[in-house]
Amino acid sequence: MEVYSVLSFTHKRLPIELREQLAFQDTATFLNFLQHLKHQHPSLKEIIGLCTCNRVEFYCYGTLASGALLEALAHAKNLPLALLQEKSTHYTHTEAIYHSFSVVSSLDSLVVGETQITGQFKEAYKMCLEAKLCGKHLSRLAHFAFKCAGRVRSVTAISAQVVSIASMAVKQALEVLESEDLPKKALVVGVGQMGQLVCKHLLAKGFSVLLCNRHLDNAKTFADSLNEPNIQIDGLENLKAHINAYPFCFSATHSPTPLITPDMLEPTPFRRFWFDLAVPRDIQDPKDPSVWLYSVDDLKGVVADNLEKRQKDTAKAHALIAEDTAQFLAWLQTLELDPLIKGLRDLAKQAALKELHKAIKKGYIPPELQDNVAKILHNAFNTFLHQPTAVLKKNAHKEEGDMLGESLKTLFSLGGDLFFLNAYRCEHTKGL
Numbered sequence: 325m326e327v328y329s330v331l332s333f334t335h336k337r338l339p340i341e342l343r344e345q346l347a348f349q350d351t352a353t354f355l356n357f358l359q360h361l362k363h364q365h366p367s368l369k370e371i372i373g374l375c376t377c378n379r380v381e382f383y384c385y386g387t388l389a390s391g392a393l394l395e396a397l398a399h400a401k402n403l404p405l406a407l408l409q410e411k412s413t414h415y416t417h418t419e420a421i422y423h424s425f426s427v428v429s430s431l432d433s434l435v436v437g438e439t440q441i442t443g444q445f446k447e448a449y450k451m452c453l454e455a456k457l458c459g460k461h462l463s464r465l466a467h468f469a470f471k472c473a474g475r476v477r478s479v480t481a482i483s484a485q486v487v488s489i490a491s492m493a494v495k496q497a498l499e500v501l502e503s504e505d506l507p508k509k510a511l512v513v514g515v516g517q518m519g520q521l522v523c524k525h526l527l528a529k530g531f532s533v534l535l536c537n538r539h540l541d542n543a544k545t546f547a548d549s550l551n552e553p554n555i556q557i558d559g560l561e562n563l564k565a566h567i568n569a570y571p572f573c574f575s576a577t578h579s580p581t582p583l584i585t586p587d588m589l590e591p592t593p594f595r596r597f598w599f600d601l602a603v604p605r606d607i608q609d610p611k612d613p614s615v616w617l618y619s620v621d622d623l624k625g626v627v628a629d630n631l632e633k634r635q636k637d638t639a640k641a642h643a644l645i646a647e648d649t650a651q652f653l654a655w656l657q658t659l660e661l662d663p664l665i666k667g668l669r670d671l672a673k674q675a676a677l678k679e680l681h682k683a684i685k686k687g688y689i690p691p692e693l694q695d696n697v698a699k700i701l702h703n704a705f706n707t708f709l710h711q712p713t714a715v716l717k718k719n720a721h722k723e724e725g726d727m728l729g730e731s732l733k734t735l736f737s738l739g740g741d742l743f744f745l746n747a748y749r750c751e752h753t754k755g756l
Contacts, residue, residue, distance in 0.1 A: 326369060327417040328383075328465060330424060331390050335378040335434050337411050340621045344604040345401055346380045349580045351451065358457050361396050368393075370458040372466070374427075374448040376441070377489070377518075377603035377620055378434050383424060385461040390414040421465065422649045428469040429476040430483070431641055434620070438488040440517065442473050465652075472648040479644060482637040490521035490576075492623045493599040497572050498529060500597050500616075504571075511536065511570040513563065513584075514577035515543045518601050522574045527552050534570065536560055538577075564588045573598045575606035582608045589615070658717075664729060665713055667738040672705035 348354035369386035398405040415423045426432045449466045452458045508531045515537040532554045537543035543557040568590040584607040600607040683689045
């Protein structure tokens with residue numbers, strides 16, 4: 325039976341060291357893995373791959389067992405299969421849909437309420453759609469997920485203050501300034517989405533920023549768009565000098581190897597605070613007591629405080645996601661009814677035409693009246709099937725709808741998958 329499923333690796337079960345090993349070097353490498361997987365397993369009808377600093381996930385439609393995907397990933401990443409089995413979470417159909425909606429609505433993020441994940445999922449969906457890795461089934465899931473995320477943001481206050489890993493890192497830097505006499509000068513490495521967010525948060529808090537990037541044109545385009553005098557740009561060739569001149573450093577590139585290494589350190593009269601927001605990490609542990617290094621996982625204390633303040637909104641958001649999951653499943657079931665109703669009408673038409681041809685052959689009806697009689701029979705079986713069709717549609721979203729659909733398929737030998745989509749329930753639907 326073809327169903328929705330998700331194979332998930334996230335910050336909840338994987339330390340950053342393992343997330344680094346699972347991360348794909350670039351989009352082309354990731355796409356190549358997904359295309360090879362789909363080619364090797366025809367039962368995998370559609371797939372979307374999502375790779376961020378806190379998660380590597382595969383959203384699937386088809387009959388592919390999670391074991392086959394795990395084996396392919398273990399082989400591609402040269403990791404023990406048993407380890408991936410232990411650290412992964414597998415969701416099937418209703419729970420896969422619920423999980424997908426939660427991810428896109430940022431309920432499953434390290435920073436609950438952050439808005440970056442919605443854009444990341446959109447980019448992953450667009451990438452896989454253009455590569456013909458996904459089609460109508462995952463498109464339905466994605467569009468409902470985006471709609472659900474919008475509803476969560478509009479109905480709750482979970483994203484009232486725009487939060488992200490970037491904003492949490494800047495918040496931590498501001499807390500450092502409460503006890504350290506340091507200038508508000510920060511070095512930002514990388515002009516990707518995370519780097520841009522960090523720059524915006526730092527500038528909003530009164531920092532002067534030096535943005536270093538491999539391609540100066542990209543950095544200049546971004547800096548010009550800000551129309552902000554407190555940001556300067558430079559290339560990575562001068563990175564060593566800058567990390568020894570600035571008390572704060574935020575690095576968020578897509579480099580497969582570290583950009584900042586211990587041999588680049590020089591003594592400074594001030595303590596330094598570095599924030600490595602990349603996976604794989606950009607900064608090797610300097611093992612220097614005068615340098616404090618924060619990774620994404622080290623921000624969990626700040627994140628926990630953020631989550632505690634949002635608990636009421638989080639509970640409300642989960643309830644909304646449960647509602648939308650049920651609505652999506654009900655809509656899917658309505659789609660399942662269409663071929664059933666068409667099958668019933670085709671059977672009635674075939675039976676009527678068969679008897680018409682018999683009557684003409686035996687001389688009961690003259691051939692010249694065949695078209696008129698066919699119209700009468702067509703109207704007759706349409707009238708006869710109107711009531712059963714109306715009842716079936718009326719009860720499609722009720723528990724008895726499954727029983728009615730299965731009974732009709734059995735009585736008329738219509739075949740097809742089981743009706744199993746009704747009555748989705750989870751702990752978040754209680755009290756709704």
